[in-house]
Amino acid sequence: MKEQISGAEALMRSLLHEGVDILFGYPGGAIMPVYDALYDYRKELNHILVRHEQGAVHAAQGYARVSGKVGCAIVTSGPGATNTITGIADAMIDSTPMVVICGQVGTAMLGTDAFQEVDVVGITQPISKWSYQIRRAEDIAWAVSRAFYIARSGRPGPVVLDFAKNAQTEIFEYESKKVDFIRSYEPVPKMEQTAVEKAAKMINDSVTPFVLVGQGVELGDAREELRALLEKAQIPAGCTMLGLSALPSDHPLNMGMLGMHGNLGPNVMTNQCDLLIAVGMRFDDRVTGNLKTYAKQAKIIHFDIDPSEINKNVKVDLAVLGNCKETLAAVTELVDKTTHQHWIDSFKPYEEKEFNKVINKALNPTEGPLLMGEVVRKVSEAANNEAVLVTDVGQNQLFGCRYFKFSKGRSVVTSGGCGTMGFGLPAAIGATFGAPERTVCMFCGDGGLQMTIQELGTIMEQQAPVKIILLNNNYLGNVRQWQAMFFNHRYSFTPMTNPDYELIAKAYGIPVQTVVNREELDEAVRKMLATPGPYLLQCAVLEEDNVLPMTPPGANVDEMLLEVNS
Amino acid sequence: MAEQHNDCKSCGKCTSYEQEEGKTLYTMLIYSENTPGLLSQITAVFTRRQVNIESLNVCASSTPGVHKYTITCYCDEDMAQMLTKQIEKKIDVIQANYYTEDEVFILETSLVKISTPMMLENRDVSRIVRIHGAHIVEVNPTYATVEKTGITSDILSLYNSLNELGVVLQFVRSGRICITKSRVEHLDEFLNEREIRRAENCNTGISE
Numbered sequence: 091m092k093e094q095i096s097g098a099e100a101l102m103r104s105l106l107h108e109g110v111d112i113l114f115g116y117p118g119g120a121i122m123p124v125y126d127a128l129y130d131y132r133k134e135l136n137h138i139l140v141r142h143e144q145g146a147v148h149a150a151q152g153y154a155r156v157s158g159k160v161g162c163a164i165v166t167s168g169p170g171a172t173n174t175i176t177g178i179a180d181a182m183i184d185s186t187p188m189v190v191i192c193g194q195v196g197t198a199m200l201g202t203d204a205f206q207e208v209d210v211v212g213i214t215q216p217i218s219k220w221s222y223q224i225r226r227a228e229d230i231a232w233a234v235s236r237a238f239y240i241a242r243s244g245r246p247g248p249v250v251l252d253f254a255k256n257a258q259t260e261i262f263e264y265e266s267k268k269v270d271f272i273r274s275y276e277p278v279p280k281m282e283q284t285a286v287e288k289a290a291k292m293i294n295d296s297v298t299p300f301v302l303v304g305q306g307v308e309l310g311d312a313r314e315e316l317r318a319l320l321e322k323a324q325i326p327a328g329c330t331m332l333g334l335s336a337l338p339s340d341h342p343l344n345m346g347m348l349g350m351h352g353n354l355g356p357n358v359m360t361n362q363c364d365l366l367i368a369v370g371m372r373f374d375d376r377v378t379g380n381l382k383t384y385a386k387q388a389k390i391i392h393f394d395i396d397p398s399e400i401n402k403n404v405k406v407d408l409a410v411l412g413n414c415k416e417t418l419a420a421v422t423e424l425v426d427k428t429t430h431q432h433w434i435d436s437f438k439p440y441e442e443k444e445f446n447k448v449i450n451k452a453l454n455p456t457e458g459p460l461l462m463g464e465v466v467r468k469v470s471e472a473a474n475n476e477a478v479l480v481t482d483v484g485q486n487q488l489f490g491c492r493y494f495k496f497s498k499g500r501s502v503v504t505s506g507g508c509g510t511m512g513f514g515l516p517a518a519i520g521a522t523f524g525a526p527e528r529t530v531c532m533f534c535g536d537g538g539l540q541m542t543i544q545e546l547g548t549i550m551e552q553q554a555p556v557k558i559i560l561l562n563n564n565y566l567g568n569v570r571q572w573q574a575m576f577f578n579h580r581y582s583f584t585p586m587t588n589p590d591y592e593l594i595a596k597a598y599g600i601p602v603q604t605v606v607n608r609e610e611l612d613e614a615v616r617k618m619l620a621t622p623g624p625y626l627l628q629c630a631v632l633e634e635d636n637v638l639p640m641t642p643p644g645a646n647v648d649e650m651l652l653e654v655n656s
Numbered sequence: 657m658a659e660q661h662n663d664c665k666s667c668g669k670c671t672s673y674e675q676e677e678g679k680t681l682y683t684m685l686i687y688s689e690n691t692p693g694l695l696s697q698i699t700a701v702f703t704r705r706q707v708n709i710e711s712l713n714v715c716a717s718s719t720p721g722v723h724k725y726t727i728t729c730y731c732d733e734d735m736a737q738m739l740t741k742q743i744e745k746k747i748d749v750i751q752a753n754y755y756t757e758d759e760v761f762i763l764e765t766s767l768v769k770i771s772t773p774m775m776l777e778n779r780d781v782s783r784i785v786r787i788h789g790a791h792i793v794e795v796n797p798t799y800a801t802v803e804k805t806g807i808t809s810d811i812l813s814l815y816n817s818l819n820e821l822g823v824v825l826q827f828v829r830s831g832r833i834c835i836t837k838s839r840v841e842h843l844d845e846f847l848n849e850r851e852i853r854r855a856e857n858c859n860t861g862i863s864e
């Protein structure tokens with residue numbers, strides 16, 4: 091089927107060909123032909139007009155994270171494109187499939203410092219999986235298909251298409267294309283049977299094995315396969331922040347969250363197990379702490395799809411390359427059905443210690459101001475522990491991840507590797523489109539909310555049912571905590587003078603309530619969840635609360651502080 | 657007159673390639689599709705890992721459409737492995753491997769511009785050129801150009817000897833080229849494998 095159409099229309103067709111039905115975007119000069127074509131495709135392509143291009147990329151990320159599909163953002167050249175940089179970097183480090191299409195000046199003007207010309211490919215190459223400039227209409231079908239193939243296959247990531255204006259307006263003979271093979275790119279390394287056998291043997295030989303669950307399990311859709319392995323060999327597991335919903339929170343083998351503000355048991359046991367089995371995680375420094383003392387006593391197996399992750403931070407004894415959906419299943423076949431009851435029980439004292447010193451205080455305070463932890467748990471439970479958790483960055487994120495509970499997969503949307511403040515609100519918008527049947531709860535701080543607060547406009551326009559829970563402590567709380575702990579309480583520029591968030595919500599027509607007293611919390615949460623559409627619940631929380639436990643930066647993984655030394 | 661360098665190993669003028677502690681000179685052979693913009697992506701991997709590139713050579717390879725990069729750098733083996741894996745991760749890079757000096761046949765070329773009057777004055781100059789197997793490719797009343805092709809140490813030895821006589825006006829060295837000593841052509845093997853995979857894929861869609 092060959093037809094004469096414009097490059098802009100070819101983009102529409104190519105997107106449809108890739109199964110795209112939603113775009114997050116913002117128009118401008120160098121992308122106007124595309125927006126003109128989009129006007130005729132409004133039925134097939136639901137375009138969500140954001141209020142800032144950073145909102146578009148984060149929304150595309152939120153959409154991708156909950157749906158598993160590729161998120162797509164579309165913006166103009168120059169400042170439109172540079173406004174997407176944070177989201178692209180964020181998607182890269184958190185392995186989120188996304189395609190960002192930027193307008194670009196015509197090829198005749200490239201390199202002349204033309205109006206709104208920016209070297210987008212040059213800027214985005216180091217922070218994207220692939221970045222390509224479309225200079226001729228003939229390349230569109232190929233480039234778009236290649237972009238989506240690269241974004242979604244293997245270890246997912248962001249792809250940038252820099253779309254020169256002349257290619258948008260050229261009339262040419264369009265023919266659809268489907269790229270599903272690139273000879274220089276092997277998205278999934280071949281599983282090696284010998285590695286599988288070795289892994290099974292190491293697991294069978296181990297007395298105290300411990301699994302680290304990463305986002306790779308979610309990305310590989312391997313939740314069932316993970317459970318099967320854990321249950322057959324009765325291996326306890328800890329989850330990274332991005333891997334939290336890969337294993338139900340209440341699963342008896344789920345020992346909690348890993349990392350700097352994770353749970354005591356899994357962190358301590360990392361340095362006590364005799365076999366560490368990492369699945370789809372990358373030994374980030376926020377998980378490992380001091381590498382010199384990290385799991386030195388253990389043999390280590392690393393299941394990953396990305397060969398460049400092997401031995402990057404932690405030297406391992408065995409790598410099992412491939413999609414963990416396949417490799418986990420293969421290893422499970424070969425492992426013995428056993429119990430490790432004694433080993434599993436040995437997590438208990440740490441659990442109890444953490445409960446008594448930290449968790450109980452965070453969840454069940456009887457006096458004083460509201461605490462972030464209790465709000466998070468209340469919301470989680472009121473939503474039956476079935477909601478999608480979206481967070482911004484800071485204490486709200488850490489409390490959110492610590493105390494929200496998960497029963498379904500693909501339920502955590504948070505900026506892990508980048509720690510991008512301002513991520514939460516737009517990502518939550520995207521999540522409501524990616525999982526329209528689910529409740530989306532977004533926790534944020536007073537600092538982060540203001541970084542992308544303009545997206546309340548998008549929420550208003552779309553009536554996107556984001557339940558915004560603002561944990562207002564009048565501080566850049568996470569930084570303040572570090573100042574309290576490591577900088578002698580010198581609160582350098584962390585107190586936050588806040589606007590009246592109720593007035594702001596009202597201006598956007600978003601229902602709002604502020605909770606100050608503990609007695610009002612239950613009812614306020616119930617009301618928020620019962621109200622259809624968006625909602626802002628502002629909680630006035632303890633100003634100088636600290637997230638605990640904490641592994642101080644650079645400390646050993648098993649050296650968690652349970653209280654702040656005053 | 658050439659300045660005296662002693663400790664800088666990348667300028668081409670120093671007396672020797674001094675090995676940094678615990679570090680080895682690795683040669684990386686990288687094959688890629690002929691797509692624009694890849695060179696900067698590849699060099700960026702070195703920059704990010706704080707490894708200096710000692711020499712770099714890029715040209716078409718013997719396989720049509722495939723570009724070959726020959727890059728040398730000092731690092732330890734873990735780093736060499738990491739660098740090649742991170743380079744190979746770039747979509748359009750086909751393969752990246754690292755080799756030690758004994759695993760490859762190496763060639764570099766160099767040109768030394770020396771003063772003709774001084775050469776005529778001192779018989780040692782042409783003797784040194786001869787014993788190094790170098791050639792004088794041009795002579796005029798002011799200067800002569802000596803060409804020497806070989807391995808790094810021979811080139812540096814020629815340069816050092818001439819420099820001791822104080823006749824060197826200019827010295828330039830090329831990047832390294834090399835071929836592997838292995839009997840297996842890893843690139844061909846890989847590409848063949850990929851073609852089989854492509855054929856398997858063909859029923860599902862068109863492929864690149």
Ligand SMILES: Cc1ncc(C[n+]2csc(CCOP(=O)(O)OP(=O)(O)O)c2C)c(N)n1
Pocket residue numbers: 482483484485486487509510511512534535536537538539561563565566567568569
């Ligand atoms: C874009 C960006 N700028 C700065 C930071 C550094 N930072 C990390 S947490 C934090 C404080 C966040 O304050 P707030 O949003 O109020 O959340 P809280 O910690 O109080 O819950 C800051 C400034 C960041 N992560 N991202």
Ligand SMILES: [Mg+2]
Pocket residue numbers: 535536537561562563564565566567
């Ligand atoms: Mg705050």
